[in-house]
Amino acid sequence: MGPPEVRPDRRPPLTVRSHGNRALLAATATLALAVLVLTALSLSVGAGEVGPGDVLDYVLGRNGARDSSRLSLVVGDLRIPRTLTALLVGAGLGTAGCLLQAVTRNPLAETGLLGVNAGASLGVVAGIILLGVQSSYGYLLWAFGGAVLASALVLLIAGRRGGGSPMRLVLAGSALGATFGGVTSVLIVNSAEAYDRFRFWVLGSLAGVEGFGKLEALVPVLAVGFVVALLIARPLSALALGDDLARGLGHRPGAVRVVVAVAVTLLTASSVALVGPISFLGLLAGFLARAITGPRLLPQIGLAGLIGAGVLTGSDILARVVSRPFEAPVSVIIALFGAPVLIGIVRSKRLGAMGMTDPATAESSPPARRLVPALPRPRPSGKRAESLVVRRGVLSFLVPRRAAVAGLALAALLVGAVVLSAYAGQSEMGLGRTFSAVFGSGDRFDVLLVQKFRLGRIVAGLAAGAALGLAGCLTQTLARNRLATPELLGVNDGATAAVLLSATLSGTFGAWWAGPVGALAAVLVVTTVSGGLGQRGYRVLVVGLAMSALASAVTQVVLSRRSLNSASSLYVWTSGSLNGRSYSVAVPVLIGLAVLVPLALVVARQLNVLRFDDSTAASLGVAPGRVRLVCMLLAVGLAGLAVGICGPVGFVALASPVIAGRLAGPLRVPLLSSMLVGSVLVVLADTVGRVVLDGVEIPVGIVTTVLGGPFLLWVLLGRSAATRV
Known part of the structure; x- marks a missing residue:
């Protein structure tokens, strides 16, 4: 008799899958518990000397707490709406970030980094200044228009050959954000009233949330965005296999991308309309959700929303307590966490293991024919030399003819x-x-x-x-x-922050040496963290963007602390002015x-x-x-x-x-x-x-x-x- 037939045992894969499901359930339960604890803290922390016991009495309707005008104001009109807004906006931005990362197959994709927040912000500012929009629905409409434009451009760039490279797409988003930010500055730079409203709103803060008016108006929009995100999860998972395979499975890649853009726009526009632009939150939520769930998109979306809600709520709590009696901007708190995560993602070896390899890395060592400067070729007879020899006594100089002509033309143009x-x-x-x-x-x-x-x-x-x-x-x-x-290396923003800090400390405009000192500090951080200039391709650029975000946050905080007249003049300078x-x-x-x-x-x-x-x-x-x-x-x-x-x-x-x-x-x-x-x-x-x-x-x-x-x-x-x- 021959050896007994060996049949494949299918139990280990099932065991692995069950272990994975149990780990996912445990992670979800832990995160949900953390969000509940943060929610309780958010309701208990703040001004008004209202402690956890008073809040609990008000929520449960005990001891006549709801008849107290003080508790009704502090808890009913301020803390509960603010906490619910933090939960919903955090979940919305986390979900939007997860969707963008999936549709672009890019772990660095996020509404702030890709310019979607800047587009929505431009829409809101344009509506306020050009048409005097004041209502929640008006904010939403204009934010929606700006976010649609930004989302469409991002997806168009991602669809181009080489445009979907993770780091290159982030740089393209930076270009979009800069352009939208420049147009926004055009609208507000000559209006002190518009700038006074903008300088606090642009920081992203929940301090202005009072009552349920805006929240009730925008909750339906957020709800539609969440539903669309869940419904598109399966087609979007197929899209990760490639457009051809997705078509073979009965999906239409173009339509899927449009639906994703709609969901991202709804979530981002309503969030910006509620609390202003907040960057890095979608990056954090999407990255952590993917690390927990692996490639399964539906659990990713759910966990990204949960993580986003927890991160924004926790950051809002910190914003209330770290600089009492003042309140720190919540976006600065998130940037302090998000920028290091961005750097960690760029440095991670898992960037390629996640199926999101960076084609740009090949460009960090381009072919020699692109790097090596063209050497002078033997001159055929009758052809003019590419360089001129200038002799003065024993000295002689080789002057490239084309460079000399270009220099003379540029000098004439300069005159x-x-x-x-x-x-x-x-x-x-x-x-x-x-x-x-x-x-x-x-x-x-x-x-x-x-x-x-x-x-x-x-x-x-x-x-x-x-x-x-x-x-x-x-x-x-x-x-x-x-x-x-x-x-793009963070040098300009580092120098700007240093000049403003020196002006704040000295009481007069910053000394000329503050700029070089800030620039040196920024470039030391960027080159150290990225592993050296010229050695890591696009990595140093993305680290520079993170440094710019941190320095820009410092600049905005400094401006928000100054009087309107001083802040207005300094804002013009921070925009770059020769006036x-x-x-x-x-x-x-x-x-x-x-x-x-x-x-x-x-x-x-x-x-x-x-x-x-x-x-x-x-x-x-x-x-x-x-x-x-x-x-x-x-x-x-x-x-x-x-x-x-x-x-x-x-x-x-x-x-x-x-x-x-x-x-x-x-x-x-x-x-x-x-x-x-x-x-x-x-x-x-x-x-x-x-x-x-x-x-x-x-x-x-x-x-x-x-x-x-x-x-x-x-x-x-x-x-x-x-x-x-």
Whole structure:
């Protein structure tokens, strides 16, 4: 007889499944209990000296507690509505984050990081300022419109080839959020009343929840969003297998994505209308839910809602007690937890194990033909040389012909931009008279008007633009990535927060050195946490976004603590403004440029070699670590000084090296061309801000942000070479 037949034993998989179900039930029960405890604490903590016993009496209707006007006000009108709002909004944002992560197959997807919150915020602000909207339904309608626009753009980007890369999608969301934020700033920057309402609401807070009016109006919308999220779970699970397999199972991927967008929009819009924009909550809830449930989407959605409710309620409790008698913004509390989680996700090796690999990691080590600068080729007979040899006695210089022509053209363009900026707003002075006045000739009154009142502002803009352009060129070259710029590395926001903190501590506007100190602190944190600049591809950029979020939260808190007049003027500066700037404020940057530009030119040869990989650079006698350190210190100093002049002017450091590289060619790192382009961009943006709206000045930073967001999207989603130096 042969050996007995061995039949496969199916019990171990069933045992594993049952263990998994029991673990899931245990986790759900634990989380539910935690939410109940937090709910009880939320009802018991707060102003009014009403303790847990009084709250319990009121809830149960004992000892005539509901007849007490004090308890009715504190518990019935304040604490119960606030707690229910925290639970519902937290659940809504947690569910929305889970849905976005599933539909984009991206563990970094979240309504705040992808710009959906910013779109909803823009809608609410536009409704308030343009039409005077005051009702809950009015807020919801306008928030819904802004969130629809943002959600549609996010899903469109995710559907493009390479656009769904986890880190690249987050950067695209950052570009969308920046653009929406810039447009929002255009609406409020010249209205003190609108800004006074906005500066507290934008922090995301439950302090303004009183009574059940808004909550009753928006609960049906939240309920519809939750129901749609649960109904779409099964088709969305099939979508995770790929569009072709999903179609084979009878689902329509396009329709599924539209339904998900509707659910996310309903949940996000109603949440923003209730408490303002709150970022990182969906990221936290989705990540923790996925860690508990694994790939099962329906339990993920349920747990994400539960976790979101608990996190927001707990954060609201902390917001009430950490800075008594004041109340901290709840969004800042969540950012303190969410930013480290974002960093942890980016650093985690499980990023690929979750089925959400990052195609961009391949780009951190792009093919040599993209990294290696083009070398001069043998010149065929009759063809003009690519470089000119300039000799002066025993000295000789090799000048790239294309770079020289580009430099001369940019210098001419810069002169034209200066003349145009000096002319803008002068209705009785023609271009010819303005041009003469710039150079000190012509009518004495024209010369006084232009050189005394206009050129000081222009010189400040030239200095700031040159510093930003050079800083961006240095950081992009170091990281071998065109997205590694000061604003995306958290440098600008760190410098801004440092300047505001120094102003708060000293009672006067921050000293010029505060900007470089804050910028240095920010870049040290980013490079340390991310594992080093230029070594981890897009990781350093996402860590920079987390750093920017934390620094921006600090900035908003500082502004919310100041008087309206002081906060309004500082808000204009934090948007990036040259208003009131003169020769005196430009002096530190001009001195910095006089010192740092020659140093940058000295290391330019090493920078050219550094565009190879580190081993090649080392074999050519260059120490990559030392060059990176020197150049990073140069870039940080330049960016910090620029922020001290005009605040955080965004996207100039991103665009300047990209444009300069296209003009000057690949033979050299375009240091000087980047400075010229940066100066041109800042001066022209300042001119546009002064003349585009009659009688209203738009700060230069808002102009560059509104225009720079689409530019960043183009860099991200254009040809693959567009993301590399």
